[in-house]
Amino acid sequence: MNPAGKENRRTIRVVIAEDQGMVLGALAALLEIEGDISVVTQCRDGSEALKAILTAKPDVLITDIEMPNMTGLDLAAELKRRRTGTRVIILTTFARAGYLRRALEAGASGYLLKDMRAEELAEAVRRVHQGLRVIHPELATEAWAEPDPLTDRERQVLRLAGEGRASADIALELSLSEGTVRNYLSEAISKLGANNRVEAARIARTRGWL
Amino acid sequence: MNPAGKENRRTIRVVIAEDQGMVLGALAALLEIEGDISVVTQCRDGSEALKAILTAKPDVLITDIEMPNMTGLDLAAELKRRRTGTRVIILTTFARAGYLRRALEAGASGYLLKDMRAEELAEAVRRVHQGLRVIHPELATEAWAEPDPLTDRERQVLRLAGEGRASADIALELSLSEGTVRNYLSEAISKLGANNRVEAARIARTRGWL
DNA sequence: AAACTTAGATGACATTTGTCACTGTGCCGT
DNA sequence: ACGGCACAGTGACAAATGTCATCTAAGTTT
Numbered sequence: 269m270n271p272a273g274k275e276n277r278r279t280i281r282v283v284i285a286e287d288q289g290m291v292l293g294a295l296a297a298l299l300e301i302e303g304d305i306s307v308v309t310q311c312r313d314g315s316e317a318l319k320a321i322l323t324a325k326p327d328v329l330i331t332d333i334e335m336p337n338m339t340g341l342d343l344a345a346e347l348k349r350r351r352t353g354t355r356v357i358i359l360t361t362f363a364r365a366g367y368l369r370r371a372l373e374a375g376a377s378g379y380l381l382k383d384m385r386a387e388e389l390a391e392a393v394r395r396v397h398q399g400l401r402v403i404h405p406e407l408a409t410e411a412w413a414e415p416d417p418l419t420d421r422e423r424q425v426l427r428l429a430g431e432g433r434a435s436a437d438i439a440l441e442l443s444l445s446e447g448t449v450r451n452y453l454s455e456a457i458s459k460l461g462a463n464n465r466v467e468a469a470r471i472a473r474t475r476g477w478l
Numbered sequence: 479m480n481p482a483g484k485e486n487r488r489t490i491r492v493v494i495a496e497d498q499g500m501v502l503g504a505l506a507a508l509l510e511i512e513g514d515i516s517v518v519t520q521c522r523d524g525s526e527a528l529k530a531i532l533t534a535k536p537d538v539l540i541t542d543i544e545m546p547n548m549t550g551l552d553l554a555a556e557l558k559r560r561r562t563g564t565r566v567i568i569l570t571t572f573a574r575a576g577y578l579r580r581a582l583e584a585g586a587s588g589y590l591l592k593d594m595r596a597e598e599l600a601e602a603v604r605r606v607h608q609g610l611r612v613i614h615p616e617l618a619t620e621a622w623a624e625p626d627p628l629t630d631r632e633r634q635v636l637r638l639a640g641e642g643r644a645s646a647d648i649a650l651e652l653s654l655s656e657g658t659v660r661n662y663l664s665e666a667i668s669k670l671g672a673n674n675r676v677e678a679a680r681i682a683r684t685r686g687w688l
Numbered sequence: 689a690a691a692c693t694t695a696g697a698t699g700a701c702a703t704t705t706g707t708c709a710c711t712g713t714g715c716c717g718t
Numbered sequence: 719a720c721g722g723c724a725c726a727g728t729g730a731c732a733a734a735t736g737t738c739a740t741c742t743a744a745g746t747t748t
Contacts, residue, residue, distance in 0.1 A: 287593065288571065288592040288593045289592070289593050289594050289595045289596055290505070290569070290590075290591075290592040290593065290594055290595075290596050290599060291501055291504065291592055291596075292596065293508060293595065293596020293597065294501065294504030294505045294507065294508040294596055295500070295504045296596075297504065297507045297508040297511055297596070298503060298504040298507040298508075301507055359500070361498065380500075381500075382498040382499070382500040382501055383497065383498045383499050383500065384499050384500055385499045385500075385503065386499055386500050386501075386502065386503020386504055386506075386507070387503065389500060419723090419724060419725080420724085420725095421724080421725065421726090430676075431676070431677070431680065432672070432673070432674055432675075432676030432677030432678075432679075432680055433677075434673065434674065434704070434705090435704070435705070436704085444725095444726070444727090445726075445727060445728080447726090447727065447728060447729080448725085448726055448727060448728095450704095450705070450706065450707085451706095451707090451708095451726085451727085452725095452726095453705080453706075454705090454706055454707060454708085457706075457707095458706095458707090462642070463642070463644065464642055464644065464705080464706080464734085465642075465705080465706090466640075466641070466642030466676055467641075467642030468642075469642075470641065470642055629694090629695090631695075631696090644734070644735090645734070645735070646734085654695095654696070654697090655696075655697055655698085657696090657697060657698060657699080658695085658696055658697060658698095660734095660735070660736065660737085661696085661697085661736095661737090661738095662696095663735080663736075664735090664736055664737060664738090667736075667737095668736095668737090674704085674735080674736080675735080675736090
């Protein structure tokens with residue numbers, strides 16, 4: 269499993285966090301092929317990953333975003349706060365500007381999409397380990413700047429509305445009056461150029477604002 | 479890469495179809511570790527996979543469902559029709575009864591979820607190659623029998639409504655009167671025990687009926 | 689031929705949703 | 719001290735949505 273020898277000289281120690289077991293194991297297998305990379309822990313949720321990182325002190329964390337307990341973005345933010353030296357690569361399905369922005373704010377060193385070629389992952393790990401930053405080319409282009417126009421309340425309300433909850437229901441849940449909920453929704457709809465709450469929620473979701 | 483020797487004696491030839499390059503390559507790496515399995519082609523969409531299978535004649539196809547050009551389910555159906563001997567394993571994120579049912583109707587030999595443990599994939603390949611059937615345990619339990627209660631029209635209308643289209647808009651698209659559209663939606667909502675079109679669409683989607 | 693089913697339509701009605709204008713409060717930056 | 723902004727609310731109105739009973743014109747069954 270380590271063809272070119274040099275067992276321990278400069279192997280990059282990696283932790284992977286990914287909730288789909290199949291993908292998790294497969295990524296580990298992919299990286300283990302490389303002689304200079306060693307996967308020290310595989311984690312299936314965010315808080316598990318946090319624990320693993322604090323004890324194993326890996327060089328690089330590769331993490332999905334949407335996971336149980338703690339998202340990859342929360343994880344990155346937490347590692348930044350704690351000043352563990354671990355560098356973070358976000359590896360996700362979603363090409364959403366909001367996610368990318370939040371990832372960079374959380375101090376992540378990489379943001380890659382799962383539809384990249386598999387061979388590029390190991391190279392990205394090496395780059396990041398050297399202190400470089402790797403961003404998926406299509407996302408790096410800028411134009412992806414467009415900041416989230418929604419306020420916190422608008423976002424909350426829109427999220428629930430997108431699940432099919434009625435205004436009165438949402439009002440109850442957030443302890444607001446129904447009129448206020450309708451006002452926030454109306455605002456969100458107009459900000460996003462949608463025709464109704466459902467379309468608004470869809471737009472916000474694809475932009476990574478939800 | 480083939481520790482236990484016995485290079486060619488009984489290696490199972492596999493084609494993988496999966497649109498996320500990273501996952502595709504990783505799964506291939508995972509299987510290549512096994513001495514008795516060989517990944518002969520990696521495909522990133524359905525029609526590409528069909529071509530590859532017709533020329534390479536593999537023992538087993540591992541395929542995602544949602545892919546460009548041709549879904550994994552269509553692919554399975556096509557292989558059944560053409561009587562290639564290739565056995566099919568569906569490997570997907572979605573635990574939807576509708577998908578499972580359609581997979582079995584299309585003659586698939588396996589239906590696995592990506593959140594299984596990675597180690598189980600190779601074993602599933604061997605089982606399927608021996609003529610056995612492997613279904614993800616939670617889906618095999620029955621109870622997942624519950625058949626789709628929606629009529630074709632209800633399904634069509636609900637799909638559009640779930641995207642945020644208005645009744646009048648849907649009516650136009652399907653050449654129906656607006657009242658009829660509302661009737662279908664009302665029926666669907668009541669059949670699914672939902673409170674409105676959005677919730678109904680969500681329910682139908684998670685059950686694999688959309 | 690009579691009975692039944694299905695897709696589609698109407699009209700009436702109550703409820704929900706979306707819009708607007710307007711009133712406050714508190715916080716932040718200058 | 720002032721303007722701007724997020725937050726919260728009210729009231730009123732128009733439009734969209736959801737429900738129901740009822741109707742017709744095919745098709746199928748029996």
